[in-house]
Amino acid sequence: MPVTISVITVARNSRDTIADTLKSVTGQHYENIEHIVIDGASKDGTAELVAELRSNHLKLVSEPDNGIYDAMNKGICLASGDVVGFLNSDDLFSDEHALERVAQAFENPDVDACYANLVYVDKQNRRTVRCWKSKPFKKGFFARGWCPAHPTFYVRKSVIDRLGAFDTGYPLAADADLMIRYLERENVRSVYIPHVLVRMRTGGVTNRTWRNIVRQNVEIFAALRKNGIPFSPMLFWAFKLENRFRQFLAGRSANER
Numbered sequence: 272m273p274v275t276i277s278v279i280t281v282a283r284n285s286r287d288t289i290a291d292t293l294k295s296v297t298g299q300h301y302e303n304i305e306h307i308v309i310d311g312a313s314k315d316g317t318a319e320l321v322a323e324l325r326s327n328h329l330k331l332v333s334e335p336d337n338g339i340y341d342a343m344n345k346g347i348c349l350a351s352g353d354v355v356g357f358l359n360s361d362d363l364f365s366d367e368h369a370l371e372r373v374a375q376a377f378e379n380p381d382v383d384a385c386y387a388n389l390v391y392v393d394k395q396n397r398r399t400v401r402c403w404k405s406k407p408f409k410k411g412f413f414a415r416g417w418c419p420a421h422p423t424f425y426v427r428k429s430v431i432d433r434l435g436a437f438d439t440g441y442p443l444a445a446d447a448d449l450m451i452r453y454l455e456r457e458n459v460r461s462v463y464i465p466h467v468l469v470r471m472r473t474g475g476v477t478n479r480t481w482r483n484i485v486r487q488n489v490e491i492f493a494a495l496r497k498n499g500i501p502f503s504p505m506l507f508w509a510f511k512l513e514n515r516f517r518q519f520l521a522g523r524s525a526n527e528r
Contacts, residue, residue, distance in 0.1 A: 273303050273374060274303065274352070274353040274354050274374055274377045274378075275303045275304070275305060275351070275352040275353050275354070276301070276303060276304050276305070276352050276353070276354045276355075276356065276370055276373060276374065276425070277304075277305045277306075277307060277346075277350035277351065277352030277354065277355045277356070277428070278296055278304060278305070278306050278307070278356055278357070278358050278370075279307045279309065279343060279346035279347065279350065279355065279356070279357050279358075280292055280293075280296075280306065280307070280308045280309070280346075280357070280358050280359065280360050281308075281309050281311070281339055281342040281343055281346065281357070281359070281360065282308060282309070282310045282311065282313065282317050282321075282360035283310065283311035283312075283313050283317070283342075283360075284313045284314060284315045284317060285313065285315075285317050285360035285361060286313070286315045286316050286317045286320050288360060288361035288472065289308075289317055289320065289321060289360045289361070290320060290324060291361075291363055291396070292358060292359070292360055292361065292362060292363060293306075293308075293321065293324050293325075293326075293329070295358070295362075295363040295364045296358065296364070297326050298364075298367050299364065299367055299368075299369065299370045299371070300367050300368055300370075300371055301368075301370040301371045301373075301374055303352075303374070304328055304352075304370060305328055305330070305350065305351060305352045306326070306328055306329045306330070307329075307330045307332075307346045307349050307350060308321050308329065308330070308331045308332070308360075309332050309336070309342040309343070309345050309346045310331065310332065310333035310334075311333075311334075311335060311336045311342055312333060312334055312335045312336075313333070317333075317360075318331065318333035330349060332345065332349070337439065338439060338442055340437040340438075340439045340441070340442070340445040340446075341437075341439050343357060343436070343437055344436045344437050344439070347428075347431055347436045350428060352428060353377070353427060353428060353429075354373065354374075354377055354425050354426065354427055354428065355425065355426060355427075355428050355431060356373065356422075356423075356424065356425035356426070357421065357422060357424075358422060358469065359422060359471065361471075361472045362422055362469055362470060362471045362472060363396065363469070363470045364468065364469060364470075365390075365466070365467040365468055365469060365470055369468050369469070372387070372464050372466055372468065373385060373425050373464070373468075376425075376462050376464055377425075377427070379462070381460055382460055382461070382462050383426060383427050383430050383459045383460045383461065384424065384425065384426040384427070384430065384453060384454070384459050384460070384461040384462075385424075385425050385461060385462045385463070385464055386405060386419035386420065386423045386424045386425070386461065386463060386464070387405065387420075387423040387463070387464035387465070387466055387467065387468035387469075388402070388403060388404050388405055388420070388423065388464075388465070388466060388467045388468065389403040389420035389422060389423050389467065389468065389469045389470075389471055390402050390403065390467055390469075390470055390471070391403070391471050391472075391473050391518075392470050392471065392472055392473070393472070393473060394472055394473065396470060396472065400473055400519075401515075401518040401519055401521070402467075402518055402521035403420045403518055404518075404521065405419050405420065405423075405463055406463060407462075407463045408454055408461050408463065410455065411455075412455075413447075413450075413451050413454070413455050413495060413500060413502075414495060414500055414501065414502035414503075414506075414507065415502075415506065415507065415510040415511075416506075416507045416508065416509075416510040416511030416512075416514060417510070417511075417514070418447050418450060418491075419450060420469070420471075421446040421447075421450065422468075422469045422471055423464075423468040423469055424446075424450060426453065426459070430453065430459055434452060434453060434457055434459075435452075436449070437449055441490045441493070441494060442490070443483060443486055443487040443490055444487045444488075444490035444491045444494060447487075447490075447491050447494060448490075448491075448494035448497070448498075451491075451494050451495060451498050451500065452494075452498055455498060455500050456498045456499065456500070488507075488508075488511075492504060492507075
């Protein structure tokens with residue numbers, strides 16, 4: 272039977288962008304979708320707009336939360352799909368076939384998780400800023416600064432139930448901790464989809480300031496230690512900066528074509 276995919280969108284004061292996100296989900300050709308929006312008691316009318324635009328497969332919760340990963344965990348608790356993934360409230364699927372590609376990956380019963388490529392775009396969704404191209408996972412990648420783009424990461428709900436959801440003790444890097452835990456420590460079987468799955472607008476909380484970028488990577492170091500992954504901070508930074516530089520060059524090339 273085709274898998275049901277639960278797409279969780281966490282929002283707070285996202286009225287200006289969330290309509291595009293909702294349309295991106297309803298525009299998917301794949302039909303077995305459950306869309307869950309967890310709104311953090313927004314003050315700008317986000318929840319009211321979602322309620323106005325809601326479709327039959329959308330669930331909406333609007334209440335205070337303790338941060339983005341607490342909200343994501345709420346969404347996971349509500350999810351009834353076979354597979355769970357996240358689409359941020361200012362992001363879009365790359366095209367109407369994105370979730371078809373995810374579903375195809377899970378047709379193999381041996382696959383427990385998948386991830387793909389992502390592009391960062393400007394706030395108007397017109398210009399490409401960075402191209403985050405991933406690759407098939409190998410043990411040791413995380414210690415070298417590699418990480419899948421979390422908005423492209425989909426995993427079976429049974430795996431989350433078995434291994435646990437986001438550790439909210441990592442305010443900026445709980446997504447990295449979860450993927451380290453699943454892929455590196457627990458050897459969850461994953462597959463790489465060599466397509467762009469998500470268009471992500473720039474300006475997220477983590478990447479808004481250099482201070483947050485540093486804090487996020489300090490949290491990733493803590494997650495690596497917690498999960499028993501040996502690493503060298505100097506090599507981690509060297510590989511990560513090189514990869515980031517390549518992403519920006521790829522983004523520039525994409526705009527020139």
